Amino acid sequence: MKKNTVYLDNNAATRVDPRVVKYMDEFHLHDYAVASSQFSHTPGIRAKESVDTSREIIAKRIGAKPGEIVFTSGETESNNLALMGAVASNKDKNRNKIIISKIEHFSVLHTAERLKRNGYELCYIDVDEEGFIDLEKLESLVDERTLFVSVMHANHEVGTIQDLNAVSKLAKKKNAYFHTDATYSFLQVPIDVEETGIDLLSIDANLIHGPKGVGALYVREGVSIEKIFEGGYQENNLRPGTENVPGIAGFGKACELFDKSDIHKVTELRNNLHTGLTSGIKGTLLNGPGDFSRRIPNNLNLSFEYIEGESVVLHLDMRGIAVITGSACFSRALQASHILLAMGFTHERAHGSIRFSPSKYTSNEDIDYTISNVKEVVEKLRELSPIGK
Amino acid sequence: MATAVKTVVDCISENCPMPLVKTRAAIMDAKKGDVIMVKGTHPQSYEEIPMALDAMDIKVLEQKYEDATWYITFMVS
Known part of the structure; x- marks a missing residue:
């Protein structure tokens, strides 16, 4: 049995880089003042400088100006601020329609549903079996009454990368705002808010080996939110x-x-895992894009026929491997993944889905260990399953 | 049995994967050398729990069926 955990849940949270922890300690132990203006005391000014330095670094990574970055507590707050803030600031503009994809993160989905309860017309964009949005449907939905379109850049469960240029063009035709949740693609997939025409963009430190509880919202200059x-x-x-x-x-x-270079490493690890599992286990189905260039590098989502995801997760956990499933029992809402269901999958396939997401800290040995253990667990569970024998 | 059972995990009438979930929770709370007995009725779990224990290098001390209820006793290592 392997004693160290093989952590393959990096689409949910990543290990903080020790250099980041060390750097942060400075601001816990020494420069701990509240960030404040140039008229304040020196510790406050130094804290403010560190905040502004981060603002500059992050802005540069997405082609934005530093003043367009608003720090938040993470993806959920960024998405809430983008959607609720846009609505609050544009009540008088006769735009009462909002459009989102069916596979958004709960912080977009549930915020949009709240807006619907408050009188906004909520329209959903369908996705195909690989998780790509229906652009024709979007084109038919966007009109002069549309306040915003929100489509995530990459999906957190199946890794699908959307064509944001196409989405942006459709939104801009009718002068609607375009928001994207780029939490799961940030730094892994290049993005330029100017070139793409993005008005609002959400990101989170937790997915890039940074700390939990901090994220940002890009707000294009001139875009009105409250x-x-x-x-x-x-x-x-x-x-x-x-x-x-x-x-x-x-x-x-x-x-x-x-x-x-970490992206190349992670891509190779993910590809090896995919090859090892699909070639070694019959009845393994890939969820999400088959063209891996249209999928974020650190995502692999598979369903194993005839067995339930939570059993696989539990058995792998007891062997020191951390993965997650889209099965209902695993979810706090006790519902199968809305993403896999929106992609047209049966409940059985959603229940059997397992997401594997490596990081720069994953080794080749970890991948080999995972392949051999998943094979063993799936085979044994199928022997026990009345329909898997 | 010679070794005293420290914890009994009652999974009677519970279906898969709950017996395994509760067994794992009991192991996480236990100390090395503690003896745990899991009892239940779901047939698949009777086979599945020893399989998971084996992967964790945990030795099953006793495994039996009595009147449609099964019992699995093991020592945490």
């Missing part, structure tokens, strides 16, 4: 409350340290 809770005037008067200086500093450092 803060969604009250307090001070921080973050360009869009996000009240004391800035999370250590977190923001860590977010910037994680961006700075992100190395393109």
Whole structure:
């Protein structure tokens, strides 16, 4: 039995780079003042400088200006601020229609549903069996009453990368705002907010070997949104409350340290895992794009016929391998993955799905260990299953 | 049995994967050398739990069926 955990859940949370932790410690132990203006004391000014440095680093990575970056507590808050903030600021513009894809993160999906309860017309864009949105459907939905279109850049369960240029063009034709949740693609897939025509973009440090509890929302200059809770005037008067200086500093450092060679490494690990599992286990189905160039490098999602995902997860966990499933029992909502169901999969296939997501900290040995153990677990569970024999 | 059972995990009437979920939770709470007895009725779990214990290098001390209820006793290592 392997004693160290093989962690393959990096589409949910990543290990913080030790250099990021060390850098953040400075702001916990020494430069711990509240970030404040040039008229304040020196520690406050230094804290503010570190926040602004991170702002510059992050802005550069997406082709934005530093002043267009608003720090938040993460993906969920960024998405809430984008959607609710846009609605709050544009009530008088006779635009009461919002459009989202069916495979959005809950923080977009549930926020949009709340807006619907408050009187907004909510329209959904369908996806195909690989998770790509139906652009013709989107074109038919966008009109002069549309306030915004929200389509995530890459999906967190099946890794599908959307064609944001196409989405943006359709939204712009009718002068609707375009928001994208780029949490799962950030740094892995190049993005330029200017070239693509993105108005609002959400990201999170937690997915790039940065700390939890810190993210950002890009707000294009001239795009009108309003803060969604009250307090001070921080973050360009869009996000009240004391800035999370250590977190923001860590977010910037994680961006700075992100190395393109890690993407090649992770892609190779993911591909080897895919080859090993699909060639060695009959009845293995790939969920998400078959063309891996249209899928984020650190994502693999498979269904194993005749067995349930949660059993696989439990048995792998007891062998020291951390993965997740789209099965209902695993979810806090006790519902099968809305993403896999939107892709047209049966409940059985959704229940049998397992997501594997490696990182730069995953080794070839980890992948070999995972392949041999998944094979063994799937074979044994099928022997026990009345329909798998 | 010679070794005293420290924890009994009751999974009677519970279906897969709950017996395995509860067994794992009991192992996580246990100390090395603790003896745990899991009892249940779901047939697949009777085969599945020893398989998982084997993967964790945990030795099953006793495994039996009595009146449609099964019992699996093991020592945490």
